[in-house]
Amino acid sequence: MTALLGMSSVALLRLGGRQVIEGRLTLGEFVAFMGYLAMLAWPTIAIGWVINIFQRGAASMSRILEILHADPEIIDMPQASVPEPIHGAVEFRHLYFQYPNAANPVLHDINLSIPAGTTLAIVGCTGSGKSTLVNLIPRLFDPPAGTIFIDGRDIRQWPLVELSKIIGFVPQETFLFSDTIRENIALGSKDKLSDSELKRAAQVSQIPNDIEAFARGVETFVGERGITLSGGQKQRVAISKAVVISPKILIFDDALSSVDTYTEERIMEQLARMAQDRTTIFASHRISTARTADQIIVLDHGRIVERGTHDSLMNLRGMYAHLYSKQMLEEELAAS
Numbered sequence: 001m002t003a004l005l006g007m008s009s010v011a012l013l014r015l016g017g018r019q020v021i022e023g024r025l026t027l028g029e030f031v032a033f034m035g036y037l038a039m040l041a042w043p044t045i046a047i048g049w050v051i052n053i054f055q056r057g058a059a060s061m062s063r064i065l066e067i068l069h070a071d072p073e074i075i076d077m078p079q080a081s082v083p084e085p086i087h088g089a090v091e092f093r094h095l096y097f098q099y100p101n102a103a104n105p106v107l108h109d110i111n112l113s114i115p116a117g118t119t120l121a122i123v124g125c126t127g128s129g130k131s132t133l134v135n136l137i138p139r140l141f142d143p144p145a146g147t148i149f150i151d152g153r154d155i156r157q158w159p160l161v162e163l164s165k166i167i168g169f170v171p172q173e174t175f176l177f178s179d180t181i182r183e184n185i186a187l188g189s190k191d192k193l194s195d196s197e198l199k200r201a202a203q204v205s206q207i208p209n210d211i212e213a214f215a216r217g218v219e220t221f222v223g224e225r226g227i228t229l230s231g232g233q234k235q236r237v238a239i240s241k242a243v244v245i246s247p248k249i250l251i252f253d254d255a256l257s258s259v260d261t262y263t264e265e266r267i268m269e270q271l272a273r274m275a276q277d278r279t280t281i282f283a284s285h286r287i288s289t290a291r292t293a294d295q296i297i298v299l300d301h302g303r304i305v306e307r308g309t310h311d312s313l314m315n316l317r318g319m320y321a322h323l324y325s326k327q328m329l330e331e332e333l334a335a336s
């Protein structure tokens with residue numbers, strides 16, 4: 001652009017200079033012309049930039065508006081209300097679930113009762129339907145009517161905002177916002193988080209040891225404008241975010257997959273302490289997270305194929321016992 005401006009100035013000097021020499025233009029007129037031209041050059045370039053920025057902004061805005069104007073598919077029923085008091089018992093009755101646009105159901109005839117305050121572990125191979133099952137509880141996808149109940153009320157009859165208040169959910173794919181660790185943990189809580197609440201939530205996921213290494217502690221920025229946390233650190237911030245709202249139901253979808261076994265044990269100890277009066281659901285590949293649960297189900301191709309406690313399932317010598325011995329062997333090999 002600057003080269004073009006320079007070249008056109010040279011051409012104008014030559015053209016205008018000749019006209020002044022030939023007496024067709026006075027020197028004053030020529031100097032005034034060049035002066036006005038110089039004053040016009042940059043505003044003209046700026047108009048080009050502004051038009052360019054405006055076009056890019058308009059394209060982005062139309063994409064943002066598309067999202068803002070999208071009608072959510074999962075909405076509150078007109079008669080939605082909350083049962084009082086809330087205990088947090090979860091029940092599945094003859095649940096078949098098929099994803100929109102999928103050819104076949106992913107979950108088949110799930111019947112399961114999780115009494116309030118108890119722990120359920122869901123184990124199974126990859127693709128067996130663990131995440132699908134737990135994602136249905138906070139209504140990330142809507143289940144068919146009359147299949148999932150919390151405290152005896154169909155979850156489709158619960159207001160969505162109330163569901164999000166009573167369910168602390170750690171998804172399999174951790175997502176943190178580009179903000180401080182404190183804000184990421186505090187995201188679910190309505191009121192401003194006190195330092196002691198934050199500390200308690202952080203303690204559960206054993207994150208303080210890692211935070212100490214960061215110069216700005218919990219005020220450290222994560223994501224695009226800050227430091228990038230490791231997979232395990234992200235998972236633990238997500239765990240703290242889930243527990244900070246003191247929910248009646250806690251759901252962990254493979255939430256400790258990137259955490260080392262030592263830290264996992266310590267987190268499990270903390271969670272066990274927290275879980276006493278809460279319904280807790282763990283979906284995991286790892287049997288270590290399932291061992292102490294009150295109830296364990298084994299999913300295979302969307303069906304519950306085994307259920308019981310750790311001991312009863314070991315005696316059964318089925319899929320659970322097979323998975324357990326395989327994982328013990330893997331751990332022994334890794335240790336040696």
Ligand SMILES: Nc1ncnc2c1ncn2[C@@H]1O[C@H](COP(=O)(O)OP(=O)(O)OP(=O)(O)O)[C@@H](O)[C@H]1O
Nearest residue numbers: 099102106124125126127128129130131132133172
């Ligand atoms: N959004 C979706 N749309 C269509 N099909 C899906 C969707 N999410 C999962 N599935 C399918 O549902 C089945 C169960 O997936 P799901 O994620 O529940 O398994 P998983 O047991 O959690 O596996 P992993 O142990 O790998 O996390 C898979 O066959 C998968 O392809």
Ligand SMILES: [Mg+2]
Nearest residue numbers: 130131172254
């Ligand atoms: Mg999963």
